[in-house]
Amino acid sequence: MDRPRVHLKGGGDGLALRYLRLLLAPAQARGCDTEELLRRCHLTPAQLDNPSHVVTLVQFARALRGMQRALRDEMMGLATRPVRVGTFLLVARQMLRCANLGEAMRLGCSLYRLVLDDFAPRLRVEGDAATLEIVDLTPPDRYRATGHLVLLYGAIGLMSWMVQRPIALREVTLPVSYPDLAPADTLFEAPLRRGTPSRIAFDARWLEARLVADMQGLKIFILHWPLRRVAPYSEDVPLALQVRRCLRRWDIAQLPGLNALAATMGQTAKVLRRRLHEEGQSYRAIVDSLRRDTAMRLLNQPQLSVAEVGYRLGFSEPSAFHRAFKRATGMTPLAYRRLRTGPTLS
Numbered sequence: 001m002d003r004p005r006v007h008l009k010g011g012g013d014g015l016a017l018r019y020l021r022l023l024l025a026p027a028q029a030r031g032c033d034t035e036e037l038l039r040r041c042h043l044t045p046a047q048l049d050n051p052s053h054v055v056t057l058v059q060f061a062r063a064l065r066g067m068q069r070a071l072r073d074e075m076m077g078l079a080t081r082p083v084r085v086g087t088f089l090l091v092a093r094q095m096l097r098c099a100n101l102g103e104a105m106r107l108g109c110s111l112y113r114l115v116l117d118d119f120a121p122r123l124r125v126e127g128d129a130a131t132l133e134i135v136d137l138t139p140p141d142r143y144r145a146t147g148h149l150v151l152l153y154g155a156i157g158l159m160s161w162m163v164q165r166p167i168a169l170r171e172v173t174l175p176v177s178y179p180d181l182a183p184a185d186t187l188f189e190a191p192l193r194r195g196t197p198s199r200i201a202f203d204a205r206w207l208e209a210r211l212v213a214d215m216q217g218l219k220i221f222i223l224h225w226p227l228r229r230v231a232p233y234s235e236d237v238p239l240a241l242q243v244r245r246c247l248r249r250w251d252i253a254q255l256p257g258l259n260a261l262a263a264t265m266g267q268t269a270k271v272l273r274r275r276l277h278e279e280g281q282s283y284r285a286i287v288d289s290l291r292r293d294t295a296m297r298l299l300n301q302p303q304l305s306v307a308e309v310g311y312r313l314g315f316s317e318p319s320a321f322h323r324a325f326k327r328a329t330g331m332t333p334l335a336y337r338r339l340r341t342g343p344t345l346s
Contacts, residue, residue, distance in 0.1 A: 015060055017043075018051040018182045023150065026077030026143045027067050037066050051181070057264055061223055078147035080138065081117050089222050092158060096215060101163055102207030105132065108155075118144070121151060129170065130204040132156075133197045145178035148198035153187065156200055161221050163209040164271050170201040217268025240281040243272075244290060252294050253314030258283045292328040295321075299337045306333045 024034040038048055041059040055063075068074050073082035091111045095104035102123075109121040109132075118141075122133045132155055134148045152172070160167045169190035176194045178184060185192035188200070246265055247255055256264070261283070262272040276282055291313055298309040310321030310333070325333045 015055060015187070016051065016182075017047070017053045017055050019187065020055055020060055020063055021051070022146055022179065022182045023064065023076060023078075024067055025146070027071055030071070030077055032067070032070055034067070037063055037070075040066070065223075075147065075150070078143050078150060079116060079118050080141075083115050087115055088154070089218070092218055092222070093215065095158075096162065096211060096218065098211060100207065101159060101209045101211065104162060104211060105155075105159065105207070108158075112151075119147065119151070121155070125204050125207065128204050129201055130207055131199045131201045133199040135197050140175065140177065145175040145198075148174060149178065149184060149187075152198060152200050156188070156202075158221070159206070161267075162211045163206065164212045164267055165209070167202050167206050170203070172201075173197070173199045212271065217262075217270060221263065221268075223263065238279055239272075239275050240279050240286055243276070243283065243286050247287065247290055252291065253312060255287055255290070255314075288328060292325070295325055295333070296329075296336065299333055302337075306337065309333065 020038075021034075024032075024037070028034045035048070041055075041063050043053075043055065043059065047053045064076065067076050068085050071077055071082065072085065073079075074085050074087050075083045091108055094111065095108045098104035098107060105123050109123055113120045116137075118138045119134050119136050122135055124131045124133060132152065134151055136144065152174075156167060156169065169188055171193060172184060172188045172190050173193045173195050174184055175196065175198060178194070183192075190200075242265070243261065246261060250256060255261075258273065259269045262269040265272065273283065276286075295309060295313055298304055298312060299306070304312075306321075307318045310318050313321065315321040315324070322332055325331075325336070329336060331339070
């Protein structure tokens with residue numbers, strides 16, 4: 001079915017509000033009106049009172065970008081000296097010029113040591129295990145543990161995106177001062193330890209992986225840093241099925257475009273399109289089939305008029321829904337309903 005013209009307001013995967021509040025705490029301590037910022041992200045008072053409320057990926061990213069601009073600091077007050085907005089993009093661009101992930105990570109660590117005074121990233125390899133460590137260079141302050149979290153979570157997200165595969169973590173270590181209210185083991189989907197230095201551990205074989213992400217897709221990734229989860233990719237599940245599962249998390253009336261959906265899966269639109277083509281699929285066909293199946297399911301509910309079904313699918317005019325449904329199924333919505341349920345008033 002043709003995609004209705006609707007405005008994408010948000011949706012998809014996200015993170016609990018408690019993580020966002022944790023990242024905004026330093027700015028709030030400096031007098032920034034973080035509550036107003038959250039309200040501008042279309043979070044209602046009831047949602048703001050619920051730490052477990054899932055903030056959409058778009059809302060989360062918008063809040064962080066707003067705070068970065070307000071403070072003129074990409075680290076959002078988590079470091080002693082501000083990090084200019086745009087630093088992550090410049091560093092990532094240089095990393096993408098490397099031959100493999102190991103070379104890219106070593107370069108990234110070197111460049112970030114030039115802009116961070118309080119802590120430094122360091123890559124270590126011992127046998128079949130690799131670790132990315134955050135080493136403190138100054139005495140820890142109140143928000144140091146959160147700073148470590150941002151760097152490590154941003155790093156595993158970038159690493160997975162650069163190789164277009166989810167890099168599973170063996171273990172995560174964070175300082176004892178990291179608050180329990182925002183469980184890091186759930187965030188990283190890996191066992192959590194408390195100790196020094198902070199680090200993420202993963203299989204060293206990933207350091208030999210070729211970088212497959214492109215410069216154009218980098219900007220899409222940056223828009224959603226550092227909240228994005230590791231790409232939900234599995235060799236055992238067809239990519240078309242993964243795409244369909246991801247789309248089911250969105251409002252059927254506000255399904256995302258290819259670029260937005262690819263970003264939530266930790267991939268670029270170019271790579272996602274190519275892999276779907278290899279499976280004999282296309283993003284447009286998957287979206288159309290999902291809308292068609294949803295339309296059929298709703299039409300089987302006699303209490304809903306045909307116009308209401310079209311509205312729920314995102315069509316502003318019943319005639320547009322009629323045309324799209326007929327193209328997809330060969331019959332009008334009313335004819336399909338009569339075939340399935342018998343004559344009804346619509």
